[in-house]
Structure formats: C-alpha cells, structure tokens
Amino acid sequence: xxxxxxxxxxxxxxxxxxxxxxxxxxxxxxxxxxxxxxxxxxxxxxxxxxxxxxxxxxxxxxxxxxxxxxxxxxxxxxxxxxxxxxxxxxxxxxxxxxxxxxxxxxxxxxxxxxxxxxxxxxxxxxxxxxxxxxxxxxxxxxxxxxxxxxxxxxxxxxxxxxxxxxxxxxxxxxxxxxxxxxxxxxxxxxxxxxxxxxxxxxxxxxxxxxxxxxxxxxxxxxxxxxxxxxxxxxxxxxxxxxxxxxxxxxxxxxxxxxxxxxxxxxxxxxxxxxxxxxxxxxxxxxxxxxxxxxxxxxxxxxxxxxxxxxxxxxxxxxxxxxxx
Amino acid sequence: xxxxxxxxxxxxxxxxxxxxxxxxxxxxxxxxxxxxxxxxxxxxxxxxxxxxxxxxxxxxxxxxxxxxxxxxxxxxxxxxxxxxxxxxxxxxxxxxxxxxxxxxxxxxxxxxxxxxxxxxxxxxxxxxxxxxxxxxxxxxxxxxxxxxxxxxxxxxxxxxxxxxxxxxxxxxxxxxxxxxxxxxxxxxxxxxxxxxxxxxxxxxxxxxxxxxxxxxxxxxxxxxxxxxxxxxxxxxxxxxxxxxxxxxxxxxxxxxxxxxxxxxxxxxxxxxxxxxxxxxxxxxxxxxxxxxxxxxxxxxxxxxxxxxxxxxxxxxxxxxxxxxxxxxxxxxxxxxxxxxxxxxxxxxxxxxxxxxxxx
Numbered sequence: 001x002x003x004x005x006x007x008x009x010x011x012x013x014x015x016x017x018x019x020x021x022x023x024x025x026x027x028x029x030x031x032x033x034x035x036x037x038x039x040x041x042x043x044x045x046x047x048x049x050x051x052x053x054x055x056x057x058x059x060x061x062x063x064x065x066x067x068x069x070x071x072x073x074x075x076x077x078x079x080x081x082x083x084x085x086x087x088x089x090x091x092x093x094x095x096x097x098x099x100x101x102x103x104x105x106x107x108x109x110x111x112x113x114x115x116x117x118x119x120x121x122x123x124x125x126x127x128x129x130x131x132x133x134x135x136x137x138x139x140x141x142x143x144x145x146x147x148x149x150x151x152x153x154x155x156x157x158x159x160x161x162x163x164x165x166x167x168x169x170x171x172x173x174x175x176x177x178x179x180x181x182x183x184x185x186x187x188x189x190x191x192x193x194x195x196x197x198x199x200x201x202x203x204x205x206x207x208x209x210x211x212x213x214x215x216x217x218x219x220x221x222x223x224x225x226x227x228x229x230x231x232x233x234x235x236x237x238x239x240x241x242x243x244x245x246x247x248x249x250x251x252x253x254x255x256x257x258x259x260x261x262x263x264x265x266x267x268x269x270x271x272x273x274x275x276x277x278x279x280x281x282x283x284x285x286x287x288x289x290x291x292x293x294x295x296x297x298x299x300x301x302x303x304x305x306x307x308x309x310x311x312x313x314x315x316x317x318x319x320x321x322x323x324x
Numbered sequence: 325x326x327x328x329x330x331x332x333x334x335x336x337x338x339x340x341x342x343x344x345x346x347x348x349x350x351x352x353x354x355x356x357x358x359x360x361x362x363x364x365x366x367x368x369x370x371x372x373x374x375x376x377x378x379x380x381x382x383x384x385x386x387x388x389x390x391x392x393x394x395x396x397x398x399x400x401x402x403x404x405x406x407x408x409x410x411x412x413x414x415x416x417x418x419x420x421x422x423x424x425x426x427x428x429x430x431x432x433x434x435x436x437x438x439x440x441x442x443x444x445x446x447x448x449x450x451x452x453x454x455x456x457x458x459x460x461x462x463x464x465x466x467x468x469x470x471x472x473x474x475x476x477x478x479x480x481x482x483x484x485x486x487x488x489x490x491x492x493x494x495x496x497x498x499x500x501x502x503x504x505x506x507x508x509x510x511x512x513x514x515x516x517x518x519x520x521x522x523x524x525x526x527x528x529x530x531x532x533x534x535x536x537x538x539x540x541x542x543x544x545x546x547x548x549x550x551x552x553x554x555x556x557x558x559x560x561x562x563x564x565x566x567x568x569x570x571x572x573x574x575x576x577x578x579x580x581x582x583x584x585x586x587x588x589x590x591x592x593x594x595x596x597x598x599x600x601x602x603x604x605x606x607x608x609x610x611x612x613x614x615x616x617x618x619x620x621x622x623x624x625x626x627x628x629x630x631x632x633x634x635x636x637x638x639x640x641x642x643x644x645x646x647x648x649x650x651x652x653x654x655x656x657x658x659x660x661x662x663x664x665x666x667x668x669x670x671x672x673x674x675x676x677x678x679x680x681x682x683x
Contacts, residue, residue, distance in 0.1 A: 024473065050473055056503055061462040061496035068412070068466025071451060072474065076466075088492070095456045096463065102658040103452040105443035109661070140659050164661045193664060240664035 003183040006176040008150040009039045009115075012157040013077065015187045017047055023161060024069060026053040027062055027079030036081055037117060037176055059085055063092040066112040067100065076112045077161065083118035083170065084127035090135075097166045098141035113160045113167045118146075119211045119261050120308045121174035123301040128173075130298060131210075131261040134268050136168045137239035143192055144238040146170045148213035150181040155190030156236060163192060172211035195242040197249065201231035204255040204321060207246060207272055209235040212259045212309065219259075219314035228322055238268060246272060247279045254285040255321050259309055264292040286324025291317045325350070326544045326560050326572065331533035336545045336577060339552035342605060344613025352556040356620060362403050362423075362551055363615060364629055366395040366608055369419035371633040372428055373582075375641060376418075376435060380586045384645065386437045391418040393549070393581030396607030397513045399423045400554025401576075404562055405481060410449040410471075412464035412482040416513070417453070420483065426450060428640035429647075439650035458484055458491030461510065465497045468506030468571070479565035481509045487518025489535065490526045498573065502539035507565035509558065510573045513548065515580035520593040536573035548578030549607040552614070579605070652678065 003011065017023045025040055025047075031054035034041030044052040055062050059080055066076035080086045086093075093114070096103075100110045120129035136144050143165050147153035153171070160167040198213065199220055208216040213234050220230035231249055235241065250256045256276050258269035273288035291309045299307050329335040339350045354362070373392050379385035391398065398419025405411070405424065413420060421431050426448060433441025434453065444450045451467075454460035464482035471478050488494055489512060501508045512532050516523045529535060536543025542561075546553040554576055561572035579602040583590045590599075615621035656663060656671045663671075 053469075053504075056496075056499055058496040058499065060493055061465065061500045064459065064462025064493060064497065065466030065469060065500060068451075068463035068468070068480075069470040069473075070466075071410070071463070072467050072470035072476075074470045074473065091456055091459060091493075092462070095459060096454075100452070101661070103442055104658075105440060105654075106658050107443050107446070108451065143660075240660070240666055243666070 001183060001185055002180040003150050004177045004180055005147065005150045005153045005171070006037055006039050008154040008183050009157055009171065010041055010043070011183070012154045012161070012187070013040060014043060014046065016158060016161045017043065017051065019187070020075065022073060022075045023077060024051050024053065024074050025077045025079065026055050026065065028055060028057055028081050030054060030079050035079060037173070039115070039171070040079065059089040060092055063089040063097060063114065067092060067096050067110055070110045070112055071108055075161065078112060078114045080114060080116040082128045083116045083132060084130040086116055093136070093142070094139050098139045102141060109164050110166045111164045113157070113169050115169045115171060117173040117176070118170045119172045119174055120298055120304045121211060124173070126300060129304060131293070133170055133238055134262055134266060137268060137271070141166065142239065143167045144170065145192060145236065146172065146210040146238060147236070148172065148175065148210055148234050150179070150183050152190055152236065154183050155188050156192070158187055159189040159192050162189065167192070170210065174211040175214070178214070190236070193237045193240050193242055195236055195245040196234045197231060197245065198234045199230065199232040201229040201253065203229045203253055204257060204318060205231045205233060205246070205249040205253045206257050206259060206314070207233045207235060208259040209238060210261070212261055215309060215311055215314060216259055218311040219318060222311060222315050223318045228318060230318065241271070241275070243275045243279070246275060250276050250280045251283040254283050255324070256284070256288045257291065257314070257317055257321055258288065259291045259314055261293050261308055263295045264290060265295050267292055286321050289317050289321050326542050326557060329544050331531045331543050331545050331575070332537065334530065336547055337553050337557055338547040338550050339556060340550045340610050340614050342610060344610055344617055346552065346614060350556060352552055352559060354555070358403070359615060359618070359620060362399055362555070363611055364632070365399045365403070365419065365423040366551065366611065367629050368422050368633045368636055369395045369398065370608060371630070371637045372422065372640070373418055375637045376432065377586065379641065385432065385435050387585050387587050388435050389416045389585045390582035391416055393579050393602065393607070394513055394515065395419050396551035396611070397511070397548045397554050397576040397578055400551040401481065401483070401511055401558045404555050404558035406478070406562070408449070408476065408478040409562065410451070410464070410467050410478065410480045412451045412460040412467065412480065413453055414460060414484045414488070415453050415455050416485065417483055421450070424448065424450065428636065429643035432640055432644040433647065436644060438647065439654060440647065458488035458493040460484065461488070461493050461497035462500060464508055465500045465504070465506050468501065468508040469504055471507055472504070477566050479507050479509055479562040481511060483511045483513060485518060486512060486514040486516065486523050486526055486532060487521070488512070489532050498536070498539045501571040502541050505570040508571040509561045509565055510571065511558070512573065512575045513578060514575050515578050517580055517584070517594070519584040519588060531575060533573060533575035541571045541573070543573035543575065545575040545577055548576030549605045549610060551607060551611050
C-alpha cells in the first residue's frame with residue numbers, strides 16, 4: 001500500500017496496539033482529534049479512551065505518568081506535540097526515563113516510546129521547528145531514532161515499540177506528507193542501532209538523517225552530474241550510534257561530510273567527526289566537513305530557508321571537499 | 325471521616341493529644357500486636373536515623389537527610405498500606421522503608437554511595453528514591469493509571485515534602501489524578517521547611533491539604549506527630565483508592581527536628597526555642613504515653629524494644645559495610661538492555677586502565 005510517513009506511523013501504532021494490549025498511547029489531542037498531524041487518527045475509535053488517552057496539557061506529567069505506567073508493566077507511547085515543547089518534560093526524561101534501569105539495577109525498565117515531530121520547513125510558528133536531538137544523544141540510556149521515509153518510519157517505530165529501552169522517536173515534520181511509498185501491510189521491524197547506506201558511492205561519504213536525507217540525495221545527484229560519486233548514509237538511530245557503518249564507508253571513500261539541521265556547535269556532526277578522526281584518520285583525504293543549521297535561533301518561516309541546509313549548500317561543501 | 329475535617333475551615337485530624345489520650349470516636353482501633361509493631365518500627369527508625377548521622381560524621385556514609393520527627397508520618401502511613409500497594413517515595417522516608425520491610429542494609433548501602441543499594445528486592449513495590457523534588461508525583465499517577473487499566477485493586481502512594489508542592493510536577497500530577505480519578509494517595513510531609521525556606525514562603529494557601537479542593541478530590545490535614553491520626557487518614561484514603569473512589573491528598577503536619585541533610589545547619593534559619601517546642605511534641609513520646617495508658621508499655625518493655633532496635637541497626641551496618649563497591653561491569657550493565665559496542669569499548673578501556681597497562 002502506498003502510504004505517507006504519517007500514515008505509516010499510524011499503521012505501526014495500530015498494528016502493535018492490536019498485538020500487545022500493554023501499549024497505551026497518551027498525549028495532547030491524540031484521542032478524538034487523532035493528533036495535530038493525524039498520526040494517531042482512528043486509534044481512539046478502535047481502541048477506546050483507556051488506550052488512547054487525551055491528557056491534560058502537561059508535558060512533564062505525560063512523561064512522568066509514562067514512567068509510572070511502565071513500572072506496572074505497561075508500554076506507553078507518549079506523544080509530545082512538537083519537539084519545541086518537550087523541555088518541560090526534560091527532567092522526567094533525563095532524570096528518570098533514561099536511567100530507571102540503572103537506578104533500580106535492572107528491577108524497573110521504562111519501555112516507553114516518546115514520539116515527537118521535529119525540524120523545520122513546514123512554515124510553522126516559533127518553537128515549532130526545533131531539532132535538538134543532540135540534547136538527547138548525550139543522555140546515557142536513551143535510544144534516539146529518526147526515520148527518513150514512510151517504509152523506515154513503520155519499521156523503526158515497530159522496533160521502537162518492541163524495545164525494552166526508552167526511545168526518543170523524532171519524526172521529521174517536513175516529511176510527514178512529502179512522499180508516498182510502498183509500505184508492506186504486514187508488521188516488520190527495521191533494527192535499531194543500525195545505519196543504512198541509502199546510496200552507494202566512491203568519492204565521498206555523506207552522513208545525514210531525517211529530513212536531511214532527501215536534501216543529501218538531491219545534492220548527491222547534482223554531484224554525480226559533476227562526476228563526483230557520493231555515498232549517502234542514513235544514520236536512522238542517532239544514539240547509540242552505528243559507528244562501524246560510518247567508519248567502513250569513510251575508509252573506502254576517504255572523505256566525509258555531515259549534514260544536519262541542528263546548530264553546528266556540539267551538534268552530532270562533531271561526534272561523527274571525532275569518530276572518524278579516531279578510527280579512519282589515515283584514510284582521509286581532507287577534513288571532515290559539516291553543513292548544518294547555524295548557531296542561531298531557528299528563524300521564523302519567512303527566513304527559515306537560510307537556516308535549513310539545502311542541496312546547494314551541501315553541493316558547495318562537496319566541491320570544497322573534493323578539492324583536497 | 326476525612327470529609328469531617330475540612331481543610332478550608334482550618335480543621336486538623338488528631339487522634340492522640342500530647343498526653344497520649346486518644347479520641348475514642350477517631351481511634352482506629354488497632355490490635356495490641358499492630359500497636360506494638362508500629363512502635364517498634366518507630367523506634368527502629370529513630371535508631372537507624374541516629375546511626376546514619378553518626379556514620380556520616382565518621383565518613384562511613386555520604387550526605388544524609390535525617391528523618392527524626394517524621395516517624396509518625398512514615399510508620400503511620402506504611403502501616404496502613406497493603407502488600408499490593410505501591411510507594412513512590414522521596415528522599416526522607418526511612419520509616420516507610422523500615423515499616424514496609426525493605427532491608428535496612430540496602431537502604432544504608434544507597435546512602436553509602438553503593439549502586440547495589442538501589443535495587444528494590446523483588447516482591448516489594450517501592451520505586452527508587454526520587455531526589456529531583458516532586459518528580460515522583462506524576463510517576464505515581466502513571467502507576468495509578470496502570471493499576472486502573474489492569475483492574476488491580478491496589479493503591480499507589482507518593483510521599484513528598486512541603487517544598488515539593490511548589491514544583492510543577494506536583495500540580496501536573498495532582499491535576500492528572502483528579503482528571504483520571506486514579507487510585508492515588510498523595511502524602512505531603514509538611515515539616516515546615518524546604519531546606520531553609522519556611523512553609524509560608526512555599527505557598528500563600530492556609531494549608532497544603534486545601535489544594536486538593538482545586539483538583540477535585542478530598543484533602544485532609546492531619547497531625548503528623550500523631551501516628552494514629554496518620555494511620556487512620558491513610559487507611560481511609562487507601563481503601564477509597566483501592567475501591568475506585570479516586571485520589572486523596574493528606575498533609576501530615578509535622579516538623580523536621582534535624583537539619584535538612586548532613587550538609588545543612590538549621591541553626592542558621594530557626595531558633596532553638598522553636599525546635600524545643602517541637603521536641604515536646606515528639607511523635608515517639610506521644611505514642612509511648614498512649615501505649616502506657618493502654619498498659620502496653622513500661623520501662624522493661626522499652627528496654628527490650630530499644631535493644632532489639634540497636635541490634636537490628638548494627639546488623640544492617642555490618643552487612644552494608646561488608647559489601648564491596650559496584651564492579652566496573654556493574655556500572656555499565658544497566659544502561660541499556662543489551663550493551664552497545666560503544667559501552668563495551670569504554671568498559672574495556674576502563675578495565676585495561678585498572679589493570680595498569682601503560683597505554
């Protein structure tokens with residue numbers, strides 16, 4: 001069936017809820033309204049208000065409640081309406097969700113999936129376009145997952161819902177309805193902690209995730225026209241990171257370029273560059289380069305294209321890197 | 325009974341007066357064995373608390389928040405809980421742990437800074453101690469939601485201090501509880517101070533109990549130095565929670581007789597006279613007077629209880645101190661269900677460093 005990403009997410013939720021009655025969806029407007037992006041559309045009618053809970057408008061309690069629900073054997077799926085609103089829940093995520101297994105020496109786990117749309121490019125209000133994934137990648141115990149296609153979204157979300165570790169599942173709002181893709185009706189998992197080479201190439205490795213994957217692909221096609229063969233890696237799980245796939249690719253290509261939407265400083269690109277420095281230094285023909293959002297507040301919609309990396313900025317970096 | 329004590333009218337539930345006389349209409353009518361067991365737990369709590377302070381002064385235990393003065397709140401509440409009930413505690417709950425049968429050695433272990441003390445033994449429904457203030461409250465509500473969903477006839481208790489009622493998580497948690505009518509009992513141990521800041525600086529409400537009114541469920545203020553008052557209120561609230569009657573907020577009005585923690589000096593912000601005034605209302609003293617009136621206490625009985633408490637505490641200290649600190653593997657083992665390669669590499673590096681290799 002041809003599905004958009006948001007439909008694929010809804011299908012994964014419905015199928016897993018059907019399979020496992022410990023899964024409870026909770027969040028703001030997830031019930032009758034089906035979520036502001038309609039990711040949970042139809043779930044309320046199908047599973048009822050006990051399993052699809054419209055909560056009061058309180059992010060910390062949504063996540064805090066999920067922790068307690070997990071203690072009694074449930075597997076909550078908490079929706080935070082936008083990543084820009086996740087911060088009131090940060091204490092619950094960092095102090096409890098991420099470390100409950102450790103805090104209890106394995107007695108308690110928090111198999112919660114926290115879904116939230118992230119990223120710009122949808123002409124939204126202030127605080128609706130953030131991509132602060134690096135904040136979560138520094139927290140031991142969290143698994144941070146970002147899909148880039150409808151097919152991946154279903155498989156990665158299914159794997160996340162079945163994981164006994166807490167998952168921050170970041171959904172690129174820009175890609176929710178950007179394309180339709182053939183998505184198998186049957187449930188399937190795409191393994192967490194595993195990156196995918198989504199385009200093979202010889203000269204340069206481009207590492208990206210989420211909404212930057214289509215940008216990377218377009219840049220790679222443009223580079224191809226200039227005779228440069230670009231390999232594109234979709235990280236899929238940002239943390240724990242699949243460093244082996246990155247290193248193996250860079251050892252072959254000798255060049256690495258990271259593209260992310262988040263600000264440059266202390267963004268995940270820095271971690272990837274350090275990894276390549278530690279494990280593939282002698283294979284490099286040039287520095288690991290980054291094309292990222294600038295270290296500024298995400299601009300309002302009229303100027304956001306200056307902030308979000310586009311194919312041209314990526315292509316310019318590819319050309320610079322090929323000069324080494 | 326709880327409804328008879330309207331916090332908006334300044335009512336406070338008290339069963340025992342300061343001479344140990346009980347109000348016959350309110351006395352929960354516990355058996356002699358139950359009364360003795362409550363007193364024993366209170367004495368053990370006081371003894372374990374004093375020991376923890378000593379160990380801290382000797383460098384054998386880390387920063388510690390003393391419980392002296394809170395014994396009636398803690399034991400009164402724990403003694404009303406049923407085996408299936410859950411506790412989402414805060415960091416000053418020693419008497420709860422003792423009364424619920426948590427191994428004291430494990431409790432000391434945690435405050436000694438040993439990871440292994442963080443594991444609640446299987447079969448005990450106690451969540452790890454919440455140090456970020458108030459964060460356990462919405463978690464308790466989530467457990468209540470789960471209990472309701474799974475149709476378990478249990479109650480979920482969460483304890484916290486007066487300072488926690490200023491936190492957003494208090495509001496969010498109680499608001500959820502009211503909306504979803506969860507089987508929760510929220511117990512605020514109002515000991516008049518959040519470190520140095522007095523209760524009047526936490527809220528302009530006349531009582532903490534009255535905040536429940538705004539969340540749409542009952543709240544009651546009880547004398548927190550009266551173990552029977554705490555027990556009676558808790559018993560009623562727990563029974564209501566277990567049978568679908570929804571949440572309750574209990575404010576146990578008490579006093580922190582010691583410092584906030586061993587790093588604090590309460591003399592900086594309160595007078596000796598005030599502390600002495602509250603020592604007169606010592607919860608152990610009052611309960612002892614009550615037991616004496618019932619013919620359940622005399623000097624010989626006291627000596628027996630004290631000796632047993634001392635032995636109980638010494639055994640726990642010996643056991644806690646005999647355990648080695650967590651091994652490196654143990655520090656890494658519980659971050660994820662299965663260890664990612666990054667952590668394996670970091671553990672290997674630590675082990676190689678400990679083995680004394682040159683690089």
